[in-house]
Amino acid sequence: MREGFKSLKIKSNLEVSAKIFEIRLQMEHKKEIKPGQFFMIKGWEATDPFLPRPLSVADVEDNCLTFLYEVKGQGTHLLSKLRVEDTLDVLGPLGNGFTLESGKKIALISGGIGIAPMFYLLKNLDAPVDFYAGFRSTVYWMDKIESRVNTLYVSTEDGSTGHKGFSIDQFNPHNYGLVITCGPVPMMKKVLELCEGIVPVQVSMESRMACGIGACLGCTIETANGIKRVCKEGPVFKGKEVLL
Amino acid sequence: MREGFKSLKIKSNLEVSAKIFEIRLQMEHKKEIKPGQFFMIKGWEATDPFLPRPLSVADVEDNCLTFLYEVKGQGTHLLSKLRVEDTLDVLGPLGNGFTLESGKKIALISGGIGIAPMFYLLKNLDAPVDFYAGFRSTVYWMDKIESRVNTLYVSTEDGSTGHKGFSIDQFNPHNYGLVITCGPVPMMKKVLELCEGIVPVQVSMESRMACGIGACLGCTIETANGIKRVCKEGPVFKGKEVLL
Amino acid sequence: MADMAVNILDIAFKNPVITASGTFGFGREHADFFDLSRLGGISSKGLTLHKKDGNKGIRLHETASGLLNSIGLQNPGVDAFIQDELPFMKDQGTVILANVGGGTLDDYLKAIEKLNQTSVDMIELNISCPNVSSGGMAFGIRCLDAEKVVKEVKAICTKPLIVKLSPNAENISQMAESCVKSGADALSLVNTFSGMAIDILKRKPVFNNTIAGLSGPCIKPIALRMVHEVSKAVTVPIIGMGGIMDYRDAIEFIMAGSDLIQIGSGNFINPTLSLDVIDGIETFMNEQGIKHLNEIKGCLGKETFFN
Amino acid sequence: MADMAVNILDIAFKNPVITASGTFGFGREHADFFDLSRLGGISSKGLTLHKKDGNKGIRLHETASGLLNSIGLQNPGVDAFIQDELPFMKDQGTVILANVGGGTLDDYLKAIEKLNQTSVDMIELNISCPNVSSGGMAFGIRCLDAEKVVKEVKAICTKPLIVKLSPNAENISQMAESCVKSGADALSLVNTFSGMAIDILKRKPVFNNTIAGLSGPCIKPIALRMVHEVSKAVTVPIIGMGGIMDYRDAIEFIMAGSDLIQIGSGNFINPTLSLDVIDGIETFMNEQGIKHLNEIKGCLGKETFFN
Numbered sequence A, B: 001m002r003e004g005f006k007s008l009k010i011k012s013n014l015e016v017s018a019k020i021f022e023i024r025l026q027m028e029h030k031k032e033i034k035p036g037q038f039f040m041i042k043g044w045e046a047t048d049p050f051l052p053r054p055l056s057v058a059d060v061e062d063n064c065l066t067f068l069y070e071v072k073g074q075g076t077h078l079l080s081k082l083r084v085e086d087t088l089d090v091l092g093p094l095g096n097g098f099t100l101e102s103g104k105k106i107a108l109i110s111g112g113i114g115i116a117p118m119f120y121l122l123k124n125l126d127a128p129v130d131f132y133a134g135f136r137s138t139v140y141w142m143d144k145i146e147s148r149v150n151t152l153y154v155s156t157e158d159g160s161t162g163h164k165g166f167s168i169d170q171f172n173p174h175n176y177g178l179v180i181t182c183g184p185v186p187m188m189k190k191v192l193e194l195c196e197g198i199v200p201v202q203v204s205m206e207s208r209m210a211c212g213i214g215a216c217l218g219c220t221i222e223t224a225n226g227i228k229r230v231c232k233e234g235p236v237f238k239g240k241e242v243l244l
Numbered sequence C, D: 001m002a003d004m005a006v007n008i009l010d011i012a013f014k015n016p017v018i019t020a021s022g023t024f025g026f027g028r029e030h031a032d033f034f035d036l037s038r039l040g041g042i043s044s045k046g047l048t049l050h051k052k053d054g055n056k057g058i059r060l061h062e063t064a065s066g067l068l069n070s071i072g073l074q075n076p077g078v079d080a081f082i083q084d085e086l087p088f089m090k091d092q093g094t095v096i097l098a099n100v101g102g103g104t105l106d107d108y109l110k111a112i113e114k115l116n117q118t119s120v121d122m123i124e125l126n127i128s129c130p131n132v133s134s135g136g137m138a139f140g141i142r143c144l145d146a147e148k149v150v151k152e153v154k155a156i157c158t159k160p161l162i163v164k165l166s167p168n169a170e171n172i173s174q175m176a177e178s179c180v181k182s183g184a185d186a187l188s189l190v191n192t193f194s195g196m197a198i199d200i201l202k203r204k205p206v207f208n209n210t211i212a213g214l215s216g217p218c219i220k221p222i223a224l225r226m227v228h229e230v231s232k233a234v235t236v237p238i239i240g241m242g243g244i245m246d247y248r249d250a251i252e253f254i255m256a257g258s259d260l261i262q263i264g265s266g267n268f269i270n271p272t273l274s275l276d277v278i279d280g281i282e283t284f285m286n287e288q289g290i291k292h293l294n295e296i297k298g299c300l301g302k303e304t305f306f307n
Ligand SMILES: Cc1cc2nc3c(=O)[nH]c(=O)nc-3n(C[C@H](O)[C@H](O)[C@H](O)COP(=O)(O)OP(=O)(O)OC[C@H]3O[C@@H](n4cnc5c(N)ncnc54)[C@H](O)[C@@H]3O)c2cc1C
Pocket: A038, A049, A053, A054, A055, A056, A057, A067, A068, A069, A070, A071, A072, A073, A074, A075, A076, A077, A113, A116, A117, A205, A206, A207, A208, A209, A235, D062
């Protein structure tokens, strides 16, 4: 039997960049969590907002579970107001997670808050990694990532840090044996185009979710292999499967 | 023009007895507030709970506004979870408040959380006062009240403090020139019966409210003088007017 | 610069925001909080020919993102309205809608005749009141009942006539068509949904009448759908409402086909909510480069329905 | 000690709590979280004769205390259900309802014929699906359409037949009467309300179909009123639902006249919500000295309606 929603104590909930928060939770016991998996989270008691929200696992260290999230609408806004001593209800881990392969040289390509699952992934990769991180303007979590990668390519749309432009501008698919990407759809689409026929890609997809466990069929996407649930068969899909 | 809802900073929000909280708010500037008036308060952002909740003014000191409240349902539960640094939205002061008369000897009779408006009233009374405070079991705010009254009669239903029974057991209407009461309807009804033809009474009424300002006609009660809005013509009514 | 003005039936509204009947009294209470001339309009508390005391017992019950009410049309009656309230309302510098509820058809007609003689700008006819001759069921449920009352009212009404539809109508677009056919100059919708609540400890309905009217954000998705359906069915101006809590909601109702919108229960959550909505609409128009609201009114295009 | 068991149509339910169609799949996902034998019953995802891929585009949109969905009956088809899902479901030790949606009347009939041959305990006929011959309007809106489909299904159905009513019906109690007259052994209600939402930046409906189905606590007051009305109109067993989020809601539906209740969207908020509701009902019964649920079922007494 899997656990339903659990109330976890908040250890910290800090704004690491404008509208970007890092929240750390105290788990009661160690859980097996794969990089790329997510939790459904609920930081309110009444019925508005109604649905829990999906957040990717950003880090796990001892019994501490970390999410990195961007404040978008009401749910993440309410989340950002929680403080130490408050609790957060979480359900998970959910979804398939990334397929880890060793030996091959790997490129991780993120755009904006798509960086969320990448740090925990990085910690679990047993291979040389180059990291391409794109942001609109301010950058975050680069210090945590820098020491763990071969080369870190940072880009910002306004040029305030690193390369001015997009993360994929500096990326050459021929240099890698595996590419993993998470970020805005147009970016992931571009990655797939660049890699097509050259190197396999894993993409972490988003979709609106209700149940998070595969029961409502609300989060489906069309793939080359038929209709798939992002929460159950995903959120990580093979690049050649997804139709962006 | 009157101010609409204002966000006030919370200075403290402490459980003074089981399920009884005292919340203190920082007002921006001094407001003229009469004892017996109330505020509509809202301690949540989304639409569930939907309506603001009415709370009587328990104290005003410099620019600090105090409410004393009992956790009953979801609204007061959410309120109880707010902490220093959070804000609370308040609208008010609303309603008529008590009619203060000087010279006469006054009895204040409260039951349970009906004590809320009594301390601020007491501070504004320029007359000798006896206080009859009834509780189910644990008592609160007695220390604040004791030094300001002639005699304090405490009773608890379980006899754990003071007289075992009800606050009115020890009350003799012939000793007073004015009686003011706030508490459960059966208690206030009993007070009115005891005082009938002997001494004038002021009662602070409750009713479910939506707007709090007299616009929705949701909080009306029938009185000897027709239908009245508790939020506008009340919450304080003359004893001979109300039909309990 | 955005121009929020809306003209319908030769009446000029400064902006599309009207405060809804029964949630704003006659404006007196809210006038303490803001300058009512900022509003597009005010719809009065529902008026009946004679003074009504309203319902006994509990009148309000909160639900998830909504409110059940059973006020029962408490109002001073049309004569007292005309004498004591209307002069104040007309002084506020905004469009005044007299919302008329009724008991019998005859009461409706007598009330309208009195209002014809006044400076009221428009009549908003509430047909959700119980129709005594139809077994207590409201005029607004079945098309035939509505046709009868709208036709007779229209025949004597000298003011622009808005008919306010009930969402409990058997078929909302047919109801809209019937009302327009019978003479409605404009439609407003929705009134409250029939709902109920039970006190499980007392094992009794919360309300003496059992049934009460549901309003607030909980009903918004249904109200919006109804406004959209009705806007496809008729060509008269439409005043949309049901759970509007911010400018985004208001824009949705306009895009669904509303010329004007009303704010009801939102007034309870915040007495100055209508101002926030007006300001929000203006900002949105400026940001989106919308000069007049008719650029976005009913902009969804032809859609088919999946009922 | 409280006994939560309920017997209807010769079928024994351990307790009155059934998980609602479309919110619980075929039970597989929730079986990871709790022992499904604790449930009174499970209603399957809506089945159609042939496999359906469901709707394209956005399928979910959150609203105030509710959810709009436009799944479009994605399901593997009746044959695959019988082969791949039913054996698992029947192993769970709870009552299994096969919820049947349709496209044409013929599809309904063929699907039912296949289910007749199986160990399914009951059929729940969803008449909210579009009736192609009636211009795309659902069978569940007009009594005459519903009568036709229920009559024909009943003629061939060898299982107890529950008809699931749509709250979009023109008149819910007449609809209930029509379905019972046409052979429904029991009624369940409500299905989702037609609602919509607009993306104001795109100036387009959120859903490809424009209209989607509203569920969740937002609809509870209306659903409860409908269950109460229907319980006064018919004498067959009633399965009530619409926004049930805790045991108190469930008790309200039982007091309004439900023999059994279903939990839909609540399963999304918490996969083990149905267990909380079951435990809560039991505690409430013990506290209130209620031995059997029929002591409180429909206990409100005779009420008149104010529509
Ligand atoms: C598997 C998965 C993992 C995710 N991991 C992260 C993460 O680690 N960090 C992070 O910041 N965000 C993550 N997201 C996105 C996050 O779930 C949404 O940003 C969040 O649900 C928005 O909630 P809200 O209440 O703040 O905004 P809302 O008011 O609900 O919506 C704001 C905007 O976001 C859109 N939206 C709503 N729900 C979703 C959704 N589920 N997916 C995409 N868009 C949505 C709405 O259409 C609207 O435009 C993830 C999403 C998925 C599906």
